[in-house]
Amino acid sequence: MLVRLLYASRAAKALSAKSVAGILNDCQRNNPAHGITGVLCYSDEIFLQVLEGGRDAVCETFNSIVRDARHEQVRLLSFEEISERRFGGWTMGQVNIGKVNSSLLMKYAEKAELNPFAVSGKVSMSLLEELIATASVVGRSG
Ligand code: FAD
Numbered sequence: 001m002l003v004r005l006l007y008a009s010r011a012a013k014a015l016s017a018k019s020v021a022g023i024l025n026d027c028q029r030n031n032p033a034h035g036i037t038g039v040l041c042y043s044d045e046i047f048l049q050v051l052e053g054g055r056d057a058v059c060e061t062f063n064s065i066v067r068d069a070r071h072e073q074v075r076l077l078s079f080e081e082i083s084e085r086r087f088g089g090w091t092m093g094q095v096n097i098g099k100v101n102s103s104l105l106m107k108y109a110e111k112a113e114l115n116p117f118a119v120s121g122k123v124s125m126s127l128l129e130e131l132i133a134t135a136s137v138v139g140r141s142g
Helices: 017-034 055-067 102-108 121-133
Strands: 002-011 037-042 046-054 071-082 093-096
Touching (some): 017 037, 017 055, 017 093, 037 121, 046 055, 102 121
Parallel strands (some): 037 093
Antiparallel strands (some): 002 046, 002 071
């Protein structure tokens, strides 16, 4: 039983390269063992993350993430059963939204910024798919 979960959150304090590296380190340490794949998209203050994998693994990982004090206002944007992964190439791919072409962001939002709180989960998922299609996601595994 594969599922895909999408959520958004706000960083508890302004993100630094060090704090993002710490989170990605957690992903590298835990996700392969649990069969979790996905993408973490971030700006100075906002996270947008998609997780894919078995239903139990995705739910356990999301439960941990929700309790993490490094972010707040965690909002579930979508949860669906899936027949195949879309983000299977990444233990946890990363996108620093500050480095993404502003026209790509403008395609899905009123302003060229990451704001999943202002759009539907469907729109945020389309943005993530576009980021894959334009090779904006780094950290492809193996
Ligand atoms: P542990 O207690 O050893 O937990 C390890 C991980 O395995 C936890 O996610 C836990 O829920 C999970 N787990 C435990 N048992 C099972 C099981 N039976 N099946 C499946 N999973 C199980 N951490 C991640 O591991 N993956 C992420 O993708 C991730 N993304 C994050 C994104 C953001 C924005 C933030 C702020 C944090 C993220 N974290 C992620 C970190 C997470 O919040 C925890 O801090 C981290 O998982 C704790 O890891 P640990 O090895 O110290 O703890």
